[in-house]
Amino acid sequence: MANLRNIPGIDEMLEQEEIKKLLSIYNRDFVLDKLRQAVDEKRQELLKSTEDREKQQLIYEVVEKLDNLIKLATTGTLQRVINGTGVVLHTNLGRAPLCTTAIKYMEEIAYNYNNLEMNMEAGLRGSRYHHVEDLLIELTGAQAALVVNNNAAAVMLGLSTLAKDKEVIVSRGQLIEIGGAFRIPDVMKQSGARLIEVGTTNKTYISDYENAISDETALLFSAHTSNYKIVGFSEEVSIEAMSSLGRAKGIPVLLDLGSGILTDLGNWGLRDEPTVQKSVESGADVITFSGDKLLGGPQAGIIIGKKEYIEAMKKNQLTRALRVDKLTIAALEGTLLEYLGGNPSESIPIIKMLTRSKEELAEKADNLYQVLSEEFMAHEKINKIQVVKTEDMVGGGAYPSYRIPGYGVEISYKNQLLEKVAKKMRLTNPALVCRRQEEKMLISVRTLLPGDERLIITVMKKALQ
Ligand SMILES: *Cc1c(COP(=O)(O)O)cnc(C)c1O
Secondary structure (H helix, E strand, C coil): CHHHHHCCCHHHHHCCHHHHHHHHHCCHHHHHHHHHHHHHHHHHHHHCCCCCCCHHHHHHHHHHHHHHHHHHHCCCCCCCEEEECCEEECHHHCCCCCCHHHHHHHHHHHHCCCCCCEECCCCEECCCCHHHHHHHHHHHCCCEEEEECCHHHHHHHHHHHHHCCCEEEEEHHHCCEECCCEEHHHHHHHHCCEEEEECCCCECCHHHHHHHCCCCEEEEEEECCCCCCCCCCCECCCHHHHHHHHHHHCCCEEEEEECCECCCCHHHCCCCCCEHHHHHHCCCCEEEEECCCCCCCCCCEEEEECHHHHHHHHHCCHHHHCECCHHHHHHHHHHHHHHHHCCHHHHCHHHHHHHCCHHHHHHHHHHHHHHHHHHHCCCCCEEEEEEEEEEEEEECCECCCCCEEEEEEEEEECCCCHHHHHHHHHHCCCEEEEEEECCEEEEECCCCCCCHHHHHHHHHHHHHC
């Protein structure tokens, strides 16, 4: 216990240059609090050891501890993650990374005052909903548009506005659950609409809708079954057929599109998802979709459709609770401007990821392989590093059965170290999340962003220590 004698006191520590530097960055109470904690932890450590320590050495160790404690306490819990999974819209990893235009626009609006709710021509109060509306109308061909917090909110608002205390007809094949506890029947209940189920899980005909229509029917509802697919003996009613039935009976049709894609990705093999424009042409009266799925923008719920219905939604009290903030509006406008005048397959990150050619991906995988093998091939914990073919996914509930051929780098570890290394990779900052395939680690290159390759080296070095 003799070594406790050399432990530095708080006043003594405060004289150290390193700590003076910390005091110029952080407030005094904060630094003192962490310093006491660092000295205390050091004391506990010394109590357990018999080794004698020099005062200078102990000062150095307390400074090191303090640095770590401060670093921990000044980092938020939300942090950068390198997506090596090959799942482009990974809901757990924040879905779509934004395009540069959106980020720059957001920054400008965040730094400054802005015209969020001011009509500059009249010099009077304006509406925040006015901002993205014209862009959405131009891009989709709809009559009107409204943006709320997310697509779940959009569906809720649509149901509450058009069908509260009334009946909504839905096919049994579309009573879906989306990740995060969004279940169509439960959303119906919440909105105050009464669900009328028709058809069966695998087959629903237009006559099923027709026979279910009564004086109480306010809406025909269709949900794009984006996260699962019924194959084989199945039949779904087209939006065209539902819309003409709706028109004949004077009942609107609401389509929950889920993903909402604006560019046709048919040339890249992604064919089953109807574009938003096509869905507007099919005659649905109201269409809702997410801002951060295949659109590649910020989290938002986009509602487009006939003017009378959108106007009614704007007046619903619920809209105030579901409203978007200025940063979302800026990010969404920035993204939509890229669709209008830019080149989305280059500038929108997720569209770029989905439209990369096989050759491009093979080359990227080869580059990653080169840097990784140069650094780690001879490492004692690593068995083998090699380029492999991968099966990537769209994610976000879109194209559930679809695997996009891609490339990646596979790493196998010695002594069943895979799980340990993968965990360490998840706990560094930035973290690396990748797939596991037959006891090997698989880093798919499709979802890597510029600069990620270099960071992977740093993360791996830390994880292999
Ligand atoms: C993803 C999805 C939702 C929920 O959208 P969020 O923007 O995540 O709230 C609702 N309906 C469908 C069909 C979806 O695919």
